[in-house]
Amino acid sequence: MFRRAPDRMRDQVTFTFDGNPIVAAAGDSVAAALLAAGIQACRTTPVSGAPRGPYCMMGVCFECLVRIDGVGNRQGCLVPVREGMKVETQKGSYALPAEAGQ
Amino acid sequence: MMVGVESAQIGRIDDLAGDYDVVVIGAGPSGLRAATTASEFGAQVLLVDENQTPGGQIYRSVLRAQEADRRRLGEDYWRGRAIAEAFLRSDAHYSPMTTAWSIVPFHGESGEIIGHEVGISAAGKTRLIRTKQIVLGTGALERPFPVPGWTLPGVMTAGAAQIALKASGLIPEGRVVIAGTGPLLYLLAAQLIDAGATISAVLDTTPKANWRKALRYLPEFLASPYAIKGMKLLCSVLRRTKVVRWVSSLSAEGEGALKEVVWRANGREQRVPADILLLHQGIVPNINFSNALGCEHEWDERQLAFRPRVDKWYRTSVPGIAITGDGAGIQGAEAAALQGALAGLGCAVRLGLIDIESGERRAAPLRSQLRKASRGRAFLEVLYRPAESFRIPQNPNTIVCRCEEISAGQIRSSVDAGAIGPNQMKVFLRTGMGPCQGRLCGLTVTELIANERGVGPNEVGYYRLRFPIKPLRLSELASLPQSEAAKAAVLADLADTHPPKNGRGERL
Ligand SMILES: Cc1cc2nc3c(=O)[nH]c(=O)nc-3n(C[C@H](O)[C@H](O)[C@H](O)COP(=O)(O)OP(=O)(O)OC[C@H]3O[C@@H](n4cnc5c(N)ncnc54)[C@H](O)[C@@H]3O)c2cc1C
Numbered sequence: 001m002f003r004r005a006p007d008r009m010r011d012q013v014t015f016t017f018d019g020n021p022i023v024a025a026a027g028d029s030v031a032a033a034l035l036a037a038g039i040q041a042c043r044t045t046p047v048s049g050a051p052r053g054p055y056c057m058m059g060v061c062f063e064c065l066v067r068i069d070g071v072g073n074r075q076g077c078l079v080p081v082r083e084g085m086k087v088e089t090q091k092g093s094y095a096l097p098a099e100a101g102q
Numbered sequence: 103m104m105v106g107v108e109s110a111q112i113g114r115i116d117d118l119a120g121d122y123d124v125v126v127i128g129a130g131p132s133g134l135r136a137a138t139t140a141s142e143f144g145a146q147v148l149l150v151d152e153n154q155t156p157g158g159q160i161y162r163s164v165l166r167a168q169e170a171d172r173r174r175l176g177e178d179y180w181r182g183r184a185i186a187e188a189f190l191r192s193d194a195h196y197s198p199m200t201t202a203w204s205i206v207p208f209h210g211e212s213g214e215i216i217g218h219e220v221g222i223s224a225a226g227k228t229r230l231i232r233t234k235q236i237v238l239g240t241g242a243l244e245r246p247f248p249v250p251g252w253t254l255p256g257v258m259t260a261g262a263a264q265i266a267l268k269a270s271g272l273i274p275e276g277r278v279v280i281a282g283t284g285p286l287l288y289l290l291a292a293q294l295i296d297a298g299a300t301i302s303a304v305l306d307t308t309p310k311a312n313w314r315k316a317l318r319y320l321p322e323f324l325a326s327p328y329a330i331k332g333m334k335l336l337c338s339v340l341r342r343t344k345v346v347r348w349v350s351s352l353s354a355e356g357e358g359a360l361k362e363v364v365w366r367a368n369g370r371e372q373r374v375p376a377d378i379l380l381l382h383q384g385i386v387p388n389i390n391f392s393n394a395l396g397c398e399h400e401w402d403e404r405q406l407a408f409r410p411r412v413d414k415w416y417r418t419s420v421p422g423i424a425i426t427g428d429g430a431g432i433q434g435a436e437a438a439a440l441q442g443a444l445a446g447l448g449c450a451v452r453l454g455l456i457d458i459e460s461g462e463r464r465a466a467p468l469r470s471q472l473r474k475a476s477r478g479r480a481f482l483e484v485l486y487r488p489a490e491s492f493r494i495p496q497n498p499n500t501i502v503c504r505c506e507e508i509s510a511g512q513i514r515s516s517v518d519a520g521a522i523g524p525n526q527m528k529v530f531l532r533t534g535m536g537p538c539q540g541r542l543c544g545l546t547v548t549e550l551i552a553n554e555r556g557v558g559p560n561e562v563g564y565y566r567l568r569f570p571i572k573p574l575r576l577s578e579l580a581s582l583p584q585s586e587a588a589k590a591a592v593l594a595d596l597a598d599t600h601p602p603k604n605g606r607g608e609r610l
Pocket residue numbers: 058127128129130131132133150151152153157158159160161200201202203239240241242243244261262264286289385426427428429434435436438
C-alpha cells in the first residue's frame with residue numbers, strides 16, 4: 001500500500017504489531033510504521049465492529065487508535081515508534097481513557 | 103538535521119517554568135513567527151506543539167528533510183527551514199510532542215481576566231502553565247468529505263498521504279485514486295507523482311458552475327503569485343496522469359477494505375479497482391480551542407466554515423487570547439507567518455515591552471505584506487467551493503459521525519423529531535461525543551441541520567465544546583501537581599463530555 005523512499009530508510013527500529021515483528025524507521029509515527037508495513041486497519045469500532053485505519057495522520061480523527069504496551073486509546077499517528085514497542089489492534093470500545101482507568 | 107539549533111528545546115515538561123509571558127500553541131508558520139517575534143522583544147515565551155519537530159502542516163518535518171525531500175516537495179516547502187531555524191535560535195522555550203488540552207482564565211481582584219492557565223501533557227505527564235498572553239496557531243483541518251464508504255481502511259485524506267510522505271518518506275503504492283477539489287489537491291498529486299507514485303486518476307469534483315462565478319475574481323488572481331504556481335501545478339498533473347473533471351458523485355466500495363472507487367461524471371457512472379483513495383475538499387479553521395474558550399465566532403459563507411472574530415492584532419473576544427494563521431480563517435502559509443508576527447508584536451505591546459506607537463510602526467509593513475499575500479484568495483475560494491452534494495450527504499446511509507457511526511438519514515430524522523441544533527443532536531444521537539469530539543462531523547452536522555430546517559448555518563451554530571479538547575488519561579490527570587480544585591474542574595468537564603457508556607457504546 002505504501003513503500004518507503006529508499007533515502008528515508010535510516011536508523012531502524014523493531015516493534016511488534018499483534019505479536020508480529022515489524023521494522024520501521026526511527027522517527028516514524030506508529031501509524032506511519034503500520035502503513036509502511038502494509039497494515040491498513042488498526043482497530044475495530046465499538047458500535048458495529050467495522051475495521052478502521054488511520055484517516056488524517058494529524059491527530060484529528062482518532063481512527064488510528066491502538067493499544068501500545070498495554071495502554072489502549074493511543075493515537076498511533078502522534079506516538080513515535082520505539083524499539084521493542086508492543087502495539088496491538090484496538091478491539092471495540094473506546095471505553096474512554098478516563099473510564100478505563102489508564 | 104537539527105544539530106546546533108536545538109538550544110530552545112525543553113526535553114521534559116517537568117523542566118518548563120510555571121509562568122510565562124506568552125504561551126503559543128502550534129509550531130506552524132504562524133505560531134513559529136509569533137513566538138520568535140514576542141521573544142525578540144524580551145517576552146518569556148513557551149511554544150508547545152504536538153509534533154516531533156517544528157513546521158506545522160506545510161513545513162512538517164522540514165528540519166529533518168534532505169535534498170531528496172527538497173526535490174520531492176518543492177521550494178515552498180524548503181523555505182520553512184528558515185522560519186523554523188529562526189525560532190530555534192530565539193530565546194523561546196519549545197516543548198515538542200506536547201498536547202495542549204485546556205485553557206482556563208484566572209482573574210484579578212475586580213474580576214477581570216488577567217491571564218490563563220494552559221493544561222498541557224507530554225509523555226504521560228501533565229502540567230498547568232500560567233501565562234499572561236496566549237497565541238493560538240493551531241491551524242486547519244481538512245474539511246469532512248462524507249461520501250459512502252469513506253470509513254473503509256484504504257480511504258484516507260490527501261493531507262494524510264502528504265504527512266506520511268513528509269514525515270516518513272512513504273509513497274502510496276498500487277492503484278491510487280485522488281478525489282476532490284481545492285488547490286492542495288493538485289499540489290499533493292504533483293508531490294506524489296514527483297515522489298514516484300503512480301496515480302490511476304485524479305477525480306476533480308469542482309462544479310462547472312464555479313468557474314463562471316469565479317471569473318470576476320480572475321484578474322486579481324492573475325496578478326497574484328498563486329497564478330503561475332497554480333498553472334504550473336495543474337499542467338504538471340494533467341501531463342502525467344488522467345484527470346476526470348465534473349465528477350458529481352463519488353463512493354468507495356469494499357468489504358472491510360477499499361476495493362473500488364465509483365463515480366459519476368457527465369452523466370455516466372464509472373468504477374475502477376483501487377487500493378488507496380485520497381480525499382480532499384479544502385481545509386477549514388480548527389476552532390476547538392476558540393470554541394471551548396467561548397470566543398465569538400461567525401459563519402464565513404465563502405469559506406463555508408466558522409471562524410473566530412479577531413481584530414487587527416488577531417485578538418479574539420476573550421482578553422489575552424489571540425488566534426493567527428489558518429485557525430483564524432484560511433489564508434495560506436505566507437499570510438499565516440505574517441499574522442503570527444503581528445500577533446507576537448501585539449503581545450509585546452500588551453506586555454508593555456514596546457509602546458503602542460512603535461508597535462503600530464512595526465506592524466505597518468507587515469500589514470501591507472499581508473494584503474499582498476492575501477491577493478488572489480477570493481478566486482480560489484469561489485472556484486474551489488465544494489459542491490453542496492459533497493458537503494451535505496443526500497444518501498441517507500452515508501456515515502456522518504465516524505466515531506459513533508451515525509448516518510445522514512438518522513440526523514435528518516432527528517431534526518424532524520426536534521433536534522434543531524448540534525448540541526441537541528449530541529443528546530439525540532451522540533454525534534460529536536466520540537473521541538474526535540466532532541472534528542470530523544461538526545461542519546457536516548451543522549450544514550445538514552441547516553439544510554433540513556431551511557435556515558443558514560449561522561442560525562444553527564456549532565457544537566459547544568468543552569475542555570479538555572483532547573481526551574486525557576486518568577494517569578495524566580493524576581500527575582497534575584496543581585490544586586485539587588483545578589483537578590476537580592477538569593474531571594467535572596470530562597464527565598460531562600464523556601458520559602459513561604456500557605459495553606455496547608450506549609449511554610447509561
Ligand atoms: C494536512 C494539511 C496539509 C497542508 N499542506 C500544505 C502544503 O503542502 N502547502 C501549503 O501551502 N499549505 C498546506 N496546508 C495549508 C496550511 O495549513 C497552511 O498553509 C499553513 O501550514 C498554516 O499555518 P498555521 O501556522 O496556521 O498552522 P499549521 O501549519 O497547521 O500548524 C498548526 C500546528 O498546531 C499544532 N496543534 C494543533 N492543535 C494543537 C494542540 N491542541 N496542542 C498542541 N499542538 C497543536 C499542530 O500539530 C500543528 O503543528 C495544509 C493543511 C493541512 C491541514
